[in-house]
Amino acid sequence: MNKIQLVESEDYIAVLLAEKELSILDCDKDYVLAECNLQDLVGIEIIDFPEKLHLEIHDSKGFETYLFYEVQIKKMDCKMSLEFICHIPNKYWDHKWGLATYLEAIKKQVAFSESIKIGDFDFEDTWKRLSLIVEYDFPNNISSCISDASNQIKTLIKTAEISLGGFVWKNEYEQDEMLFCKEILTPLLHHDYRCNR
Known part of the structure; x- marks a missing residue:
C-alpha cells in the first residue's frame, strides 16, 4: 500500500510518496508545500497524510472542470481540505460571458451548496481568481475525494451557466x-x- 511521508531533520526535508521523492516548492516551520501528480495519490488515505504537508496538484483538464486547474490539499482538524483554484488572465478568456461575470455567478451558487465553501477571490485584477474548498472526514481515499469534489464543482458551474444564460x-x-x-x-x-x- 502507498504511503506518504514527511521526513525532517535539522538540515534535511523530504516528502516521500511510495518510492518517489516529491519536489518541494516552499517550506516553513509550520508547513511544507510539495507538488505531485494526481496519479501519485491513488491508494493514499487521508489518515496517512501528514498534518504539516500541503500538496499542490495541477491538471491540464482542470480536473474535468476546465476552469480550476490547481488543487491544494492539506489536513487540518482531522479533515482533509481540498482547495480548487481558478487563476486565469482576462486577456485570454474567450467565452460567452465575461470572466468576472462568470466567476461571480459560480461564487453566488456556493450559497446553495452544503459542502462547498469559498476560499478567496479577486475579480478586479487582470488575473481573475476564485478558489473553492471542499472538506472530507476520515476514512477516505484522497483521489476519490478529488474526483467527488470536481463533480460537485462541475454541477455548480452548470447551475451558474443556467442562471446566466437561462x-x-x-x-x-x-x-x-x-x-x-x-x-x-x-x-x-x-x-x-x-x-x-
Whole structure:
C-alpha cells in the first residue's frame, strides 16, 4: 500500500510518496508545500497524510472542470481540505460571458451548496481568481475525494451557466435521458431544494 511521508531533520526535508521523492516548492516551520501528480495519490488515505504537508496538484483538464486547474490539499482538524483554484488572465478568456461575470455567478451558487465553501477571490485584477474548498472526514481515499469534489464543482458551474444564460435546449436531450437529467434536472433540483430550505 502507498504511503506518504514527511521526513525532517535539522538540515534535511523530504516528502516521500511510495518510492518517489516529491519536489518541494516552499517550506516553513509550520508547513511544507510539495507538488505531485494526481496519479501519485491513488491508494493514499487521508489518515496517512501528514498534518504539516500541503500538496499542490495541477491538471491540464482542470480536473474535468476546465476552469480550476490547481488543487491544494492539506489536513487540518482531522479533515482533509481540498482547495480548487481558478487563476486565469482576462486577456485570454474567450467565452460567452465575461470572466468576472462568470466567476461571480459560480461564487453566488456556493450559497446553495452544503459542502462547498469559498476560499478567496479577486475579480478586479487582470488575473481573475476564485478558489473553492471542499472538506472530507476520515476514512477516505484522497483521489476519490478529488474526483467527488470536481463533480460537485462541475454541477455548480452548470447551475451558474443556467442562471446566466437561462435554459438552452440541446437536441441530444431528446435521445439521452441521462444527459438531460445530469445537465438540466439535477442542477435545477439542487438549486430549488436549497432555495426552499
